[in-house]
Amino acid sequence: MNACSTAPTLSTETDKQIDRVIEEYKDEPSPLLEILNEVQHIFGYLSDDMLIAISEKLSIPTSQVYGVATFYSLLSTRPKGKHIIRVCESAPCHVMGSESVLRAVKDELGIDLGETTPDGLFTLESTSCLGICSVGPAMMVNDRVFGNLTREKVRLILRRYAKDKEASVS
Amino acid sequence: MAAVQLKPEQEVAMATLTIDGHSVTVPEGTTVLEAAKKVGITIPTLCHHPDLPPQGICRLCVVEVEGSFLLQTACTYPVKDGMKVRTNSPLVRESRRTTVELMLARGDHNCPTCPRNQNCELQTVAESLGIREIPFQVLRHPRPKDMSSASIVRDPEKCILCRRCVAVCQEVQGVGILFPVGRGFATEITTPLDRNLSEVACVNCGQCVLVCPVGAIYEKDDTNRVWEALADPSKVVIVQTAPAVRVSIGEELGLPPGSITTGKLVSALREMGFDKVFDTDFTADLTIIEEGHELLQRMKTGGTLPMLTSCSPGWIKFIEHYYPELLDHVSTCKSPQQMFGALAKTYYAQKAGIDPKDIYSVSVMPCTAKKFECTREEMCGESGPDVDVVLTTRELGRMIRQMGLDFANLPESDYDDPFGISTGAGVIFGATGGVMEAALRTVYEVVTGKTLPSIDFHPVRGLEAIKEADVDLDGVKVKVAVAHGLSNAKVLLEQIKRGESDYHFIEIMCCPGGCIGGGGQPIPTTMETRAKRIRATYEADRSLPLRKSHENPAIKKLYSEFLKEPLGEKSHELLHTTYRRRPLFQQRI
Structure with a gap:
């Protein structure tokens, strides 16, 4: 239905980028998830205005778009830090001491699960199995996986990311 | 709308099955729930509503089907010829009881102060199952009631996530203002972007109120x-x-x-x-x-x-x-x-x-x-x-x-x-x-x-x-x-x-x-x-x-x-x- 447009306060550039993503995925069997994933990839998260725009462009109720965006843990409706830390919470890592790893991250950054540091640098999340159980406990920082973690290793890794604010940790 | 809609001119294959030892013959494709009604057995339901499509979400209507390893939801399970169904076995009773106990362990189900007291499907089911205590720790999900609308109040703490309101809002009214959000224990039925009801395009029709089995959506009391x-x-x-x-x-x-x-x-x-x-x-x-x-x-x-x-x-x-x-x-x-x-x-x-x-x-x-x-x-x-x-x-x-x-x-x-x-x-x-x-x-x-x-x-x-x-x-x-x-x-x-x-x-x-x-x-x-x-x-x-x-x-x-x-x-x-x-x-x- 061609509903009354709510004229979200998106910039023209953002709007155009969303149009391009929709154009790319619109013929997929279920385009919504692909589109949300790609838009999040570009902007880091899915803002209310982006969700409204996607809903209008696809003629899917906003309630449904919002429902999908909040169902998947890899999609986020809130802005996140520059670096996203995901500590594995699955059983094999748990046995190898993932709780102590998680505590080390919390102590080092002073934030709890789901929170972002005040400087906007780090967001802490948990994740289900990363598939590298042989080197547990494990965590991911952005797209990189780290295994055989100890409290000391966690501190070193985080300090390296914190130092390099440009995010190009090699 | 019944679960089974048949065009009269169509030839329909019939299936004969037994439910708790009673033999019944119904058109193939009929659900176990409907077939059981024919022999006078009412299987308890919560997410099922006679005017809405069956969902199989709440798991209250589970039955034992001979030859099937898992319990099946009667509201969605189609009958087959020769099928043997048990609706009242110890396993079925235990499963139903646990389902209701878990519902009661989530949120606020304080009957005397509820707007649906004495007209509540959850209350009726809990009574018929003889539930007298909740063996699980009750976890509240403290969420304020949404009192913003001039017409309708939403109380997420009483919601059992049956999704009937979602179906009626989307399918019958074509409005689609209610939808499940989040996952697991944090799942909620809410409005787009979790806004107040008065801030979204809800038309205040109250059809959600009519289908809610509990006191999670009701009229603003004046x-x-x-x-x-x-x-x-x-x-x-x-x-x-x-x-x-x-x-x-x-x-x-x-x-x-x-x-x-x-x-x-x-x-x-x-x-x-x-x-x-x-x-x-x-x-x-x-x-x-x-x-x-x-x-x-x-x-x-x-x-x-x-x-x-x-x-x-x-x-x-x-x-x-x-x-x-x-x-x-x-x-x-x-x-x-x-x-x-x-x-x-x-x-x-x-x-x-x-x-x-x-x-x-x-x-x-x-x-x-x-x-x-x-x-x-x-x-x-x-x-x-x-x-x-x-x-x-x-x-x-x-x-x-x-x-x-x-x-x-x-x-x-x-x-x-x-x-x-x-x-x-x-x-x-x-x-x-x-x-x-x-x-x-x-x-x-x-x-x-x-x-x-x-x-x-x-x-x-x-x-x-x-x-x-x-x-x-x-x-x-x-x-x-x-x-x-x-x-x-x-x-x-x-x-x-x-x-x-x-x-x-x-x-x-x-x-x-x-x-x-x-x-x-x-x-x-x-x-x-x-x-x-x-x-x-x-x-x-x-x-x-x-x-x-x-x-x-x-x-x-x-x-x-x-x-x-x-x-x-x-x-x-x-x-x-x-x-x-x-x-x-x-x-x-």
């Missing part, structure tokens, strides 16, 4: 405001009752669905202390005169056609949000409730010699959307809101119970003058097709100057999704259509948008079945109870001496004394209104 007004000696408290309330208030108070209790309703309201008891049917008749003349004027002067009816406030809010480009099609007539409100504080106040500021105007409606309608700024006169407060049928029932009145044995009494005289045409406003039929009865006679050969317009009656008819007005052909439920309305609106609509006049009622199926009506309201209330409505119409709006003597008097002529200056000032484009989200400041 009974205390009315008690306060009744206790205030400085106020003249008047009340109007909608056409659909007379065929449902009895049901709310324990009588069978379809009981007509007009006279008892009037007596009860007098007992409660209302100074005058009036009938919205009177202004339904008035609506017909104004709307009928508006239709004829549009046809004569090349106005926008088809004209769409405007009595149903949920429908009005829907078109304002979702099809604002078609607002010129909507009749400018206020709804009967609001015509009544405007006249009560002008014409009636003058006639009775009362200062309009001392009048407190209450209306009893089958409708939650009416609560919002009376707060619209267009519905305010010089002395405040035209209608001060709207009660639903359920709230009036609650007040009558508080009074301790024996409703079934109350004497019958008549409405007060001057807004107490009405016709059968006013009564049938409560059913889908009724406004159209009432309009045709009047328009035909006004145009042709002849008496109708038969007063009953059967093609516009009944629960069919979209009905249409051609009427010959002495050579002038009028093509009409009727839709109830907003998904059906959308079909006709899309036709208009494509320029393919050749109707002159379309009646739209927001709720399935019309007002008798409104969101303020007794719970449960199903297609079955709707049909009974509709039957009662036409019976009430037949029993009245006057059945055409233009024959109402009080209406004639109103025009000669006050309004002068249909669509005249006074009418435009008091009885007509304007509409506006509404956004899908209210801007946050």
Whole structure:
């Protein structure tokens, strides 16, 4: 239905980028998830205005778009830090001491699960199995996986990311 | 809508199965739930609703099917020939009990303070399973109630995530304002972007309230405001009752669905202390005169056609949000409730010699959307809101119970003058097709100057999704259509948008079945109870001496004394209104 447009306060550039993503995925069997994933990839998260725009462009109720965006843990409706830390919470890592790893991250950054540091640098999340159980406990920082973690290793890794604010940790 | 819909001409394979040792033969594809009913076994359900598609979400209806490793949900499991089903094994009982215990362990299920106490499906099921304690730690999910809407309250703490409200909002009403959000224990049913109900494009129809099995969605309770007004000696408290309330208030108070209790309703309201008891049917008749003349004027002067009816406030809010480009099609007539409100504080106040500021105007409606309608700024006169407060049928029932009145044995009494005289045409406003039929009865006679050969317009009656008819007005052909439920309305609106609509006049009622199926009506309201209330409505119409709006003597008097002529200056000032484009989200400041 061609509903009354709510004229979200998106910039023209953002709007155009969303149009391009929709154009790319619109013929997929279920385009919504692909589109949300790609838009999040570009902007880091899915803002209310982006969700409204996607809903209008696809003629899917906003309630449904919002429902999908909040169902998947890899999609986020809130802005996140520059670096996203995901500590594995699955059983094999748990046995190898993932709780102590998680505590080390919390102590080092002073934030709890789901929170972002005040400087906007780090967001802490948990994740289900990363598939590298042989080197547990494990965590991911952005797209990189780290295994055989100890409290000391966690501190070193985080300090390296914190130092390099440009995010190009090699 | 039954779970199984079969075309009569189709050859259907039959399946014979046993359920708890009883043999039963049903068409293949029937669900185990339906088949069990045939042998007198009621399998408990929560997410299942007779008028909605089966979902298999709540897992309460699980049964053992021989040869199947897992328990199966009876509401979705199709029968097969030779199947053996057990609905009452220890495993089944244990599973059902755990399911309910887990529901009770999440959120707030404190029955005595719940609006659905004694009419709650979760309570009934917990009782029948004999649950006396909750073996799990109760985890609250502290979420404030959403009290932002003028019509509806949402209490997420009572929600059991059955998703019936989601289905009715999306499938039946085509609105889609409610949807599950989040996952796992954090799952909630909420609005788009988790906004307050008053900030999103909810139309206030209350169909979600009717299908909610628990107390998670309910009407905003305004009974205390009315008690306060009744206790205030400085106020003249008047009340109007909608056409659909007379065929449902009895049901709310324990009588069978379809009981007509007009006279008892009037007596009860007098007992409660209302100074005058009036009938919205009177202004339904008035609506017909104004709307009928508006239709004829549009046809004569090349106005926008088809004209769409405007009595149903949920429908009005829907078109304002979702099809604002078609607002010129909507009749400018206020709804009967609001015509009544405007006249009560002008014409009636003058006639009775009362200062309009001392009048407190209450209306009893089958409708939650009416609560919002009376707060619209267009519905305010010089002395405040035209209608001060709207009660639903359920709230009036609650007040009558508080009074301790024996409703079934109350004497019958008549409405007060001057807004107490009405016709059968006013009564049938409560059913889908009724406004159209009432309009045709009047328009035909006004145009042709002849008496109708038969007063009953059967093609516009009944629960069919979209009905249409051609009427010959002495050579002038009028093509009409009727839709109830907003998904059906959308079909006709899309036709208009494509320029393919050749109707002159379309009646739209927001709720399935019309007002008798409104969101303020007794719970449960199903297609079955709707049909009974509709039957009662036409019976009430037949029993009245006057059945055409233009024959109402009080209406004639109103025009000669006050309004002068249909669509005249006074009418435009008091009885007509304007509409506006509404956004899908209210801007946050």
